Amino acid sequence: MQNTERVKSERPESAFEGEVVWSPLKSVWFISNLFVALFIAPFVFSFSAFVVFIFLTAVTLCLGHSLGMHRLLIHRSYECPKWMEYLFVYLGVLVGMAGPIxxxxxxxxxDWAQRQKKCHDFLLHGSNIVKDGWWQLNCDLKLKYPPEFTIEDEVSNNSFYLFIERYWLLQQIVIAIPLYLLGGIP
Structure with missing residues (x-):
């Protein structure tokens, strides 16, 4: 059985035995964002707000999620000063998917589960697009035999990462308030 640096299990069934359960907080978060995007945003549209949206989306997705969370924090693909690491990871938190941990x-x-001989559809994205989308945005997978995670101390004991992990949803307010004060509802 293949193991990654952080994920280990000696049970072959640990990658597929489990159930998908509804996650109320996750569901409310994503459905409320979808509701706002579909039923409120079109009525308060402005070109300047759209430009701010494009800019912030590019910054948070490219610098935050892709460079900060994925390439730097998860894969350690490059090195940079600590202040830049924190900035990029923080921008990744603003994407609104989860905290850094x-x-x-x-x-x-x-990644670990997809390398096993058998993998749960939730982790494989092996169902139809509607079911996969619902699961990813509204549910969690509760594995019967979850693997063991070992996160490096520089992340698991870092007070900055622990703080934004605990309060990642509230970080959206940090950017929402100044945007509202500068541009109003749009």
Whole structure:
């Protein structure tokens, strides 16, 4: 059985035996964002707000999620000053998917499970697009025999990462308030 650095299990069934369960907080978070995007945003649209949206989306997805969370925190593909690491990872938290430790765990679990002989459809994205989408945005996978995670101390004992992990949802307010004060509802 293959193991990654952070994920280990001696049970072959640990990658597929489990159940998908509804996650109320996750579901409310993503459904409320979808509701706002579909039923409120079109009525308060402005070109300047759209430009701010494009800019912030590019910054948070490219610098935050891709460079910060994925390439730097998860894969350690490059080195940079600590202040830049914190900035990029923080921008990744603003994407609104999870905190840094939650992203690391979910990414490594998925990669590990997909390398096993058998993998749960939740981690494989092996169902139809509607079911997979519902699961990813509204549910969690509770494995019967979850693998063991070992996160390096520089992340698991880092006060900055622990703080934004605990309060990652509230970090959206940090950017929402100044945007509202500068541009109003749009």
């Amino acid at each position: 939650g992203m690391l765990l979910q990414h490594d679990l998925r």
